[in-house]
Amino acid sequence: MADDRLSQVFAALADPTRRDMVARLAAKDATVNELAEPYDVTVQAVSKHIKVLEDAGLVSRSRDAQRRPCHLEAEVFDLMTKWIERYRREAEDRFRRLDVLLEQMDEQPVPGTPTEEAAS
């Protein structure tokens, strides 16, 4: 249970049903029953899904009589975006540097390793 937040968020969104719930909650807050309606599973299963989203910090809930409306928390998305963008940028930068290197190789073909160790 002591898993880091990023793992929880990614795991939560790895399920298509949960991603669909997030998509719907992005448009409008909804109760458990409302969320469960379009899916072909029991409301208990949906309740579990919501718990996963809640534990990941993607969803918060209030109280309205018997109902427990779910609300999408947008802040957590930043955590993911930051992580993704960081490494995407690194990888793309490296790709760009490789491009330059390949252009340079048009003049002097190297006999050794083909692409590895190139940036050393």
Added chain:
Amino acid sequence: MADDRLSQVFAALADPTRRDMVARLAAKDATVNELAEPYDVTVQAVSKHIKVLEDAGLVSRSRDAQRRPCHLEAEVFDLMTKWIERYRREAEDRFRRLDVLLEQMDEQPVPGTPTEEAAS
């Protein structure tokens, strides 16, 4: 096995070890053995992790004698970023609209439902 790409990518990145591998591959291509070195698991386990990343389209591999160097594919990240940003934006827009609504309510307090159905 017929799961959609987005689910595969999110699931792949839900594991801290795999995220660390991606982070390292963002800086530099690496072989299975190189990747396995810092972790306290067998090389077979790491091989499995790489397969998950590969199936998700996050990693591609070439052949260099016995070695199978892993290379990070940055393109797949876009798929995630697009999905995340779309719903984050929706949720934030809704949040912003709610802010405006709350300001308006300073003048006319509504007796009915407190926050639900606000955007109708």
Added chain:
DNA sequence: AAGGTATTTAACCAATCGGTTGAATATGTG
């Protein structure tokens, strides 16, 4: 208090996951 609606908890089940060990495969070197 009794009954209805909304939601959660508990116990269970099959499938998947992350790990292991042991054997197989692929490739370079003496």
Added chain:
DNA sequence: CACATATTCAACCGATTGGTTAAATACCTT
């Protein structure tokens, strides 16, 4: 060919996951 290195495949194991049904809880209505 024999051997070493790098990687994968196969079988297994315990924990987690996504689902179920049945029972409990929370809150409103009469």
